[in-house]
Amino acid sequence: LLSAEFIFLFKRKMFRVFWQVFPKSFSASSRIREEIVLSQREILSWKFYSNMASDFRVERDTFGELKVPSDKYYGAQTARSLMNFDIGGPNERMPLPIIHAFGVLKKAAAIVNKARGLDAVLSDAIVKAADEVIEGKLDDHFPLVIWQTGSGTQSNMNVNEVISNRAIEILGGQLGSKNPVHPNDHVNMAQSSNDTYPTAMHISTAVEINKLLLPNLKKLHEALQNKAKEFASIIKIGRTHTQNGEDLQDAVPLSLGQEFSGYAQQIAYGIERVNATLPRLYELALGGTAVGTGLNTYKGFAEKAAAEIAKQTGLPFKSAPNKFEALAAHDTMVEVHGALNVIACSLMKIANDIRFLGSGPRSGLGELILPENEPGSSIMPGKVNPTQCEAVTMVAAQVIGNQVAVSVGGSNGHFELNVFKPLIVSNVLRSIRLISDCSRSFTDHCVIGIQANHDRIKKLMNESLMLVTALNPHIGYDKAAQIAKLGHKEGITLKEAALKLGFLTADQFDQWVKPEEMLGPK
Structure with missing residues (x-):
């Protein structure tokens, strides 16, 4: 940025501000800051779209000409x-799963439109270019951010432009010419941003759930289930009425295996909840075009395109029965x-329990011995x-926060279109990835x-002292309660307190207070 062009532009801006503002007022600082920001934007534009003809080509959209880096497949709208x-x-x-x-x-x-009049040569070139997008070979050509139009129009056009230019290149044409493959007329044939973006939302989310989330949750469930079996014979004291791991209140016994079985069941239910959402996630908006009516498409397109998407992904996608709902709402x-939010809550509980049970080694609960993966302190040796x-609890907190953003976005579908689409899907995909990765890491490490x-x-x-509960049916x-209070007050055992009060004999206490017989109904 320390180029002659930048220095000249910056000086010109500052001279103009001081000439116009300073003679009238000495409070020019805010105006100066505004002009500096404007200068930075102009420099950014100059930086990417300068007159260096060897590095840029000219592309056009309905607003006019723009210079585009010559090594990029995107066009003027991008x-x-x-x-x-x-x-x-x-x-x-924009998340790559969406792309x-x-x-x-x-x-x-392109495959479906081929049977409807799209030239076979163009269709085949579009398919080849689209395959490269699917395989991630063209990821560098999708620079747009989430924070754009809420319909995702710019990203749809980014894809159209990249596929169009790559198809043109495959056919030996000139990049940016829109000939013989046009981004709107051919790549976007029978489509609108309003139905393609929500379709991409559902495809990407379903793929990530099946590819990442469910396998890693199942892995975590299996590990917790195995621990439940391993710890089945270990009897421990239960705890209820805690607050953030403090004020631990003793309760009646249970097995460590029973405790872990609860964790395993939470994850099992989480898997069931995710699976229960899939039938609606497999419904695609494609074919609704601008407002759900299907204008500029043709009968059968939506169903055939959904079937082709199902074929490509191996997932049971189908055309949404009501395109108005599919475009205007993202319920x-x-x-x-x-x-995902429920799973985050489950993970928060499970991870907190495990770290509290593993607290110590001398002054904590210390019932669990956790793997020692790395040094814990830069100042306390051996910690x-x-x-x-x-890490799991931080992920859970982030996902719970994402729930708010998704809920706000989902509730703001006005009339025929929800325009919070990028916000919604980016948070959903991030939560899927975070839960998937942390479940795998938590399991393995x-x-x-x-x-x-x-x-x-x-x-x-x-x-x-809560073992005294076993005496309720007998005395x-x-x-x-008197036995428990005396034991606590004088710091003696339950047995000693019971004998001191004369409520039962030593043999009776030994016969009635057996932790191993307190793990379930008799």
């Missing part, structure tokens, strides 16, 4: 979006994230922390390696 929506930078780009899903639907549309996406649990601290578990159980609640 370039214009880059100028108009400089928000967030590369970290906020790859667009490749799937553009390929399907299905909200429903999907609702299931090891429950880092996997911490924590759950599989968890061990029970038998001595500590036994010690805490034998010291618990009544009130006398049992």
Whole structure:
């Protein structure tokens, strides 16, 4: 940016501000800041679209000409979006699963349109270019960010332009000529951004769920289930009425296996909840075009395109029965994230329990021995922390936050179109990826390696006053409560307190208070 052009432009801006504003007022700082921002935008535009003919080509849209980097397949509408929506930078780009899903639907549309008059040569070239999009070979040609038009129009056109120019190149034509493959007339034939973007939303979400989320949740469920079996014979004291892991209140015994079986069931239900959303997620908006009526498409297109998408992905996609709902509302996406939100809540509970049960080694609960994966402190030698649990709880917090964004976006479908589409799908995809990755990491680096601290578990159980609950059927609640209170007050065992009060004999206590017989109904 320290070029002669930049210096000249900046000086020109500053001179203009001082000449116009300073003689009238000494409060020019805010105006100066505004002009600096405008200068930065002009420089950004100059940086990407300068007159260096060897590095750029001229593309046109309905607003006029723009210079586009010669090594990129996108065209004028993508370039214009880059100028108009400089928000967030590369970290906020449209998620690649959306781009790859667009490749799937553009390929399907080209195949179906071939039978409806789209030239076979053009169709085949579009299919080849779309395949490269699907395979990720053209990822660098999709620079647009999430924060654009809420219908995703710019991203749909980004895909149309890339596929068009790549198809032109395949056919030996000139990039940017829109000949013989036009981005709107051929790549976008029988389509609108209003139906293609929600179609890509559903395709990408369904693919990510089946490819990443469900396999990793099943892996976590299996690991927790295995621990439940491994710990089935280990009896421990239960705890109820806790607050953030503090104020732990003793309860009656249960097995460590029973405790872990609860965790496993939570994940099993989470898997069921996700699966329950899939039938509606497999319904596609394609064929609704602008407002759901199907204007500029033809009978059979929607059904045939959905069938082709199903063939390509191996998932049972079908045409949505009501395109007006499919364009104007995204209740299905909200429903999907609702299931993810429940899983996040489950993961928060499970990870918190495991890290609290593994707290110590000397002053915590210490019932579990967690894998030691890395040093835990830069100042305390030998310290090891429950880092996997911490990562899981942070992921859970993020997903719970994403739920708010998805809910707000989903509730703002006005009339015939919801214009929060990129916001909704980007948060759904992020939550899917986060839960998938953290479930795998938690399984591999924590759950599989968890061990029970038998001595500590036994010690805490034998010291618990809540074993007195077993005496209720024999001596009544009130006398049992007196035994517990005396034991706590004088720091003696339950047996010693019971004998001191004279409520039962030593043999009776040993016969009635057996933790291993307190794990279920008799």
